[in-house]
Amino acid sequence: THKITKLMTPLIIKSMTPPTINWVSLSKLVKEQK
Numbered sequence: 001t002h003k004i005t006k007l008m009t010p011l012i013i014k015s016m017t018p019p020t021i022n023w024v025s026l027s028k029l030v031k032e033q034k
Contacts, residue, residue: 005029
């Protein structure tokens with residue numbers, strides 16, 4: 001799942017312009033996965 005997250009990160013950044021929202025959502029996803 002961690003590899004998938006790393007692969008999805010650039011796609012999310014490209015789809016969403018503000019990076020702050022991306023990192024907040026990613027941090028929540030990582031916490032949920034753990």
